[in-house]
Amino acid sequence: MTAQFDSAATVDAGTVTSDRANGHDALYPAASNQQGTRYRAPLDTAIIDTDIHIYFPTNDVLRSYLDEPWRDYHRTYGSRGFDGSHYPRAMPNAARHDAWPGDGTPPGSNLPLLQQQLLDQWNIEIGVLNPLVGAGEQRNLAFGAAFARATNEWQLAEWLEPDPRLRASIIVPWEDGHLSAAEIDKWGSHPGFVHALLIARTKEPLGRRKYWPMYEAASRHDVPIAIHFGGAGGVPITGSGYPNHYIEDHGGMPQTFQSQVISLIFEGVFKEFPSLKFVLIEGGFAWIPPLLWRMDSAWRKLGSEVPHVTEPPSDLFRRHFWVSTQPMEEPFRPDQFRQLLGQMDMDDRMLFATDYPHWDFDAPDRAFPVPLDKERRRKFMAENARALYKL
Amino acid sequence: MSEPARIDCDIHNEIPELETLYPYLPDHWLDYCRESAFNGPDAADYPENVPTAAREGSSPKPDLAEVQSGALADVDIGILNCAYRVQSVRNEDLAASLATAVNQWQVEHWLEKEPRLRASIVVPSHSPPLAAREIDRWGDHPGFVQVILPVRAEAPYGNRRYDPIYTAAVKHDLALGIHYGGAPGHPPTPTGWPSYFIEDYANMAQVFQSQVISLVCEGAFERFPSLRVALIEGGFTWLPSMMWRIDKEWKGLRHNTPYVRRPPSEYMRTHLRFTIQPLDAPPNPLHLAQILDQCGGEDLLLYASDYPHCHESQDILLDLLTADQREKICSANARAFYRL
Numbered sequence: 220m221t222a223q224f225d226s227a228a229t230v231d232a233g234t235v236t237s238d239r240a241n242g243h244d245a246l247y248p249a250a251s252n253q254q255g256t257r258y259r260a261p262l263d264t265a266i267i268d269t270d271i272h273i274y275f276p277t278n279d280v281l282r283s284y285l286d287e288p289w290r291d292y293h294r295t296y297g298s299r300g301f302d303g304s305h306y307p308r309a310m311p312n313a314a315r316h317d318a319w320p321g322d323g324t325p326p327g328s329n330l331p332l333l334q335q336q337l338l339d340q341w342n343i344e345i346g347v348l349n350p351l352v353g354a355g356e357q358r359n360l361a362f363g364a365a366f367a368r369a370t371n372e373w374q375l376a377e378w379l380e381p382d383p384r385l386r387a388s389i390i391v392p393w394e395d396g397h398l399s400a401a402e403i404d405k406w407g408s409h410p411g412f413v414h415a416l417l418i419a420r421t422k423e424p425l426g427r428r429k430y431w432p433m434y435e436a437a438s439r440h441d442v443p444i445a446i447h448f449g450g451a452g453g454v455p456i457t458g459s460g461y462p463n464h465y466i467e468d469h470g471g472m473p474q475t476f477q478s479q480v481i482s483l484i485f486e487g488v489f490k491e492f493p494s495l496k497f498v499l500i501e502g503g504f505a506w507i508p509p510l511l512w513r514m515d516s517a518w519r520k521l522g523s524e525v526p527h528v529t530e531p532p533s534d535l536f537r538r539h540f541w542v543s544t545q546p547m548e549e550p551f552r553p554d555q556f557r558q559l560l561g562q563m564d565m566d567d568r569m570l571f572a573t574d575y576p577h578w579d580f581d582a583p584d585r586a587f588p589v590p591l592d593k594e595r596r597r598k599f600m601a602e603n604a605r606a607l608y609k610l
Numbered sequence: 611m612s613e614p615a616r617i618d619c620d621i622h623n624e625i626p627e628l629e630t631l632y633p634y635l636p637d638h639w640l641d642y643c644r645e646s647a648f649n650g651p652d653a654a655d656y657p658e659n660v661p662t663a664a665r666e667g668s669s670p671k672p673d674l675a676e677v678q679s680g681a682l683a684d685v686d687i688g689i690l691n692c693a694y695r696v697q698s699v700r701n702e703d704l705a706a707s708l709a710t711a712v713n714q715w716q717v718e719h720w721l722e723k724e725p726r727l728r729a730s731i732v733v734p735s736h737s738p739p740l741a742a743r744e745i746d747r748w749g750d751h752p753g754f755v756q757v758i759l760p761v762r763a764e765a766p767y768g769n770r771r772y773d774p775i776y777t778a779a780v781k782h783d784l785a786l787g788i789h790y791g792g793a794p795g796h797p798p799t800p801t802g803w804p805s806y807f808i809e810d811y812a813n814m815a816q817v818f819q820s821q822v823i824s825l826v827c828e829g830a831f832e833r834f835p836s837l838r839v840a841l842i843e844g845g846f847t848w849l850p851s852m853m854w855r856i857d858k859e860w861k862g863l864r865h866n867t868p869y870v871r872r873p874p875s876e877y878m879r880t881h882l883r884f885t886i887q888p889l890d891a892p893p894n895p896l897h898l899a900q901i902l903d904q905c906g907g908e909d910l911l912l913y914a915s916d917y918p919h920c921h922e923s924q925d926i927l928l929d930l931l932t933a934d935q936r937e938k939i940c941s942a943n944a945r946a947f948y949r950l
Binding site: 309419420421422423424425426427452454455456457458459460461462463464465466467469470471473474475477478479481482485486503505506508509510512513514515516517518519520521522523524525546548549550551555558559561562578579 | 794
C-alpha cells in the first residue's frame with residue numbers, strides 16, 4: 220500500500236536536501252510515492268458523521284427564533300464575544316468553495332444542498348449537527364441563553380423535522396453553569412439531541428467548578444458533553460501569547476484540547492460525575508498517547524496535590540473520552556499510523572467525522588491514510604457513534 | 611560494558627535569594643531594592659517544596675559543592691540552566707540589571723570554580739534590545755554556551771520582535787535554550803488559569819509545542835538559518851504527533867506563510883534538540899522505541915538529569931539504545947550542538 224500513501228512529508232520533497240544528506244531517508248516515503256491517487260477505502264459499512272456544521276442563513280432567520288427584548292438587542296448590539304483573538308482564515312467561512320448555495324447565504328445553511336453534497340452523496344445514515352453560531356461566547360450571558368434556546372428551536376424546526384437522518388446538539392451558554400444546566404434539562408430527554416456542545420477555547424479550563432452544574436445536568440440525562448475545535452475565550456491560544464498566523468491557530472488547537480483534558484481530569488470532574496462522557500471533536504488524536512504518558516508520570520510524582528484523582532489519568536481518559544477523526548494527523552509512513560492506533564488503545568472510542576462544509580473536509584473513502592481492517596472500519600465509521608449516542 | 615562519556619544538558623543553579631545579587635547591582639538598583647522591599651521576580655512557576663523540586667539528598671537550590679558531588683559525579687561536562695525569571699520583572703531596566711548581576715554571579719561562583727561547568731546567559735527577553743546587549747556582554751566568554759529563555763513569554767518566540775536576541779546569539783555562535791516555566795502575566799493555557807500546580811506542570815509540554823509551531827511557522831529558521839534551539843525540560847514524546855500535524859497543516863495552509871519553504875518537520879529535525887528529562891515515557895518500551903524511530907530521536911535527544919529535580923528514571927530510554935545511539939544521546943549530540 221505504500222505506493223499509494225500520500226503523506227504531507229512527500230510534498231515538495233524535491234526541495235528537501237539537508238536531512239536527506241544526514242541519513243533521514245527512512246523517515247520519508249520513497250520519491251515514487253508522490254505519484255498516483257491517494258488510497259481509497261471501500262465504503263462497505265454504515266456511516267455516521269459526527270461533525271456537520273450548520274449556520275443561520277440570515278440574521279433575520281436567527282431573530283425570528285428570538286423573543287423580545289433579545290430580537291431588538293441583537294439588531295442593536297449584534298453578537299459580542301471575546302474579540303481580538305480571531306485570525307483571517309484561509310478561505311471565506313473556512314468553507315469548501317463548492318459549499319456556497321449561490322444565493323448569498325453561507326455554506327451549511329441550506330438543507331437541500333447539504334443533503335445533496337453530504338447525506339445523499341456519501342450515503343450517510345445519521346449526521347450530527349454541530350452549529351457553531353456563537354451563543355456560548357456571548358459576554359451578555361442572558362442574551363447567550365436566549366441565543367442558545369433560539370438555536371436549539373431552529374435546529375429542531377428546520378433540520379431535524381425535515382430530515383430524519385439528522386441529530387442536533389444542545390447549544391448552551393457554557394460560561395454560566397446554571398443557565399447551561401437549564402438548557403440541558405429542556406432538551407436532555409429529546410431523542411433528536413445527542414450531546415451538549417461547547418467549543419475548545421472556553422474562558423476558563425473546563426474542570427473549574429463554575430462549569431459543574433452543567434455536568435450535573437448532563438449526568439442526569441446521560442448526555443455526553445462535546446468539545447469542538449475553535450472559539451475565542453479572551454486569552455491567547457498559546458500559553459506564551461498570541462501567534463501571528465492562521466496556521467498556528469488552526470495547528471495549535473490540539474494544545475487547547477490537551478489543556479481541557481488535563482483540567483477535566485486533574486480538577487476532579489470524574490470523581491464528582493463518574494458517568495460523565497466527553498467527545499473531543501476536530502481536535503486530532505495523535506497527541507493523546509504522549510499526553511496520557513505525561514499525565515500519568517506527573518500524577519505519580521505530584522498526585523498528592525489532587526487526592527480526588529484516585530486512578531491513573533490514562534485510565535480516566537480511556538473511560539470518559541471519545542474522539543472524532545477529522546482532521547487526523549498523517550504519519551510519514553503507513554505503519555506509523557497503525558503504531559499510533561496501538562498506542563492509543565481506543566478502538567472503541569473513534570468517531571468518524573467529515574467536518575462538512577469546512578475546507579478540511581474528510582471524505583469517507585479517503586479520510587484514513589492507511590487501509591483499516593473491516594472491524595475497525597465498522598467501529599470507526601458508525602458503530603462507536605451508534606453505541607455512544609444510542610442511535 | 612563501559613559507560614560512554616556523559617554531558618548533562620540540564621543542571622540547575624538557582625539564586626538563593628535577592629541579596630545574593632546585591633554585590634553585583636548598580637547603586638541605584640541596590641537602593642531601590644532595599645527601599646521598596648522588592649523580593650525578586652514574581653514567578654511561582656515551580657514551588658520550592660513540590661515533590662519534583664528536589665531529589666533525595668539534594669536541596670531545591672543546590673550550591674556548587676552539592677552540584678559537584680550530586681550532578682557532576684559521573685558526567686564530563688554539565689550545562690547550567692539558571693531559571694531566575696528576570697522576564698517577569700515588569701521594569702525592564704531593573705530586569706536588565708538583575709540579568710547582568712545573575713550572569714556575573716554565574717561567572718564568579720560557578721564557571722571560574724569548576725571547569726566542567728558551562729552556563730546559560732540569563733536575559734531580559736521581554737525587552738529584546740536589552741537582551742541582545744546582555745548577550746553581547748557575555749557572548750565571547752568561553753563558559754557561556756547558550757542563551758536561556760523561559761518557555762512562557764509575552765509572545766511566541768517565532769515573532770519578529772525577538773530577532774535582536776537571535777541576531778546576537780547567532781553572532782556569538784550561542785545556542786538558544788527554551789526552558790520550562792515563565793510568568794508573562796497571561797494564563798499558561800489557551801483556556802485560562804487552571805487551579806492546581808500539577809495542571810501547570812502537565813500543561814507546560816503544550817507551551818513547548820506552541821513554541822515549536824511558532825518558531826517554524828513564523829519563519830525564524832529562514833531568517834536565522836544557523837539558529838539552533840534546545841527545548842529543555844519539556845518532554846519529547848509528543849514530537850512525532852507535532853510533526854505529523856504541522857506538516858499536514860502546511861500542506862493546506864502554506865500560502866499563509868510562503869517563507870516556510872520546507873515541510874515543518876524538516877526545520878524541527880534540523881534546528882531543534884530536546885533534553886530527556888522529564889521523559890514522559892510510555893509504560894511499554896516498544897511504544898518508546900516507536901517514538902524514537904518516528905522522529906529520528908537518536909539525533910535529536912540530549913542527555914540531561916534536570917538536577918536537582920526529581921523525575922522517573924531515564925533507564926527505560928537508555929536501555930533501548932544501541933551503543934552508537936547511546937553515545938550520540940549521552941554526549942555526541944550535545945558536543946556538536948553546544949560546540950564542546
